[in-house]
Amino acid sequence: MSLPFIMVLAMGVLFACGIYLMLERSLTRVLLGFILLGNAVNLLIVLTAGRGRPPLTDGKNLSTEGMSDPLPQALVLTAIVITFAVTAFLLAMIYRSWRLVRADSLQDDAADLQVAxxxxxxxxxxxxxxxxxxxxxxxxxxxxxxxxxxxxxxxxxxxxxxxxxxxxxxxxxxxxxxxxxxxx
Known part of the structure; x- marks a missing residue:
């Protein structure tokens, strides 16, 4: 098995586990699922970038042929920052829910069900x-x-x-x- 195949397999497992955890009613599991999904997206972006050599030159040959595209790396960096921000928001929601209700899972409200x-x-x-x-x-x-x-x-x-x-x-x-x- 080659390295890209293992990374694709790992990305698929991360996507599957992340979606499964996000469908749970526990806020902590939703947070873990979101983190796994964010890492799977980062792996997807890195895998779609393909292989290339580092953007370093010896000073004589200045051609960019064969160099890695920096855009996917910038997208991964941006995705990491967004994932971190949403993770912080979800942690604040979990903390607030725990302080108010002393429960981590969401329950259906009878009045909301009746309205629906x-x-x-x-x-x-x-x-x-x-x-x-x-x-x-x-x-x-x-x-x-x-x-x-x-x-x-x-x-x-x-x-x-x-x-x-x-x-x-x-x-x-x-x-x-x-x-x-x-x-x-």
Missing amino acids: ITKMIDSEAEASTDYDDTEFGDEAESPIRGAIDLDDDGTPAQREAAADRTEEKRSSDERGTEEKGERP
Whole structure:
């Protein structure tokens, strides 16, 4: 087995262990998983850089042919700093959690679960209704109760009553003109 193959195998093991630990409910295991994942990413960047010789010259031959690319090394250095910063943040969270609750694992909150279930049921109910909603809430096929009437033409019942009054007035006007002998 060659050295790059062993490094690829080690990188795969680090990725697998890191993801497994990050899926746990214990904050300490999440921290360890994040550290393993950061190291696996560093190995990935180093392996993708490939081989090369150091960027040193003898002063006579100044060509850069065959030299290592410094960009992957800079990326690894940056990744180390970012991993360190997030590790410090996670350590502070673990310390604060331990001081407040005296527990390292996260527990589900009953109120949060109830809200999540209610939202899921509401979203399923909204998705199952098949109606044409408009910006004018009272003119939709199935209007939302309590929606603001944006067009100021009244509720559907008020509009129906106004239409009935207009029809009664029109029919009474027609009867009045017939009694006088006039044609409309």
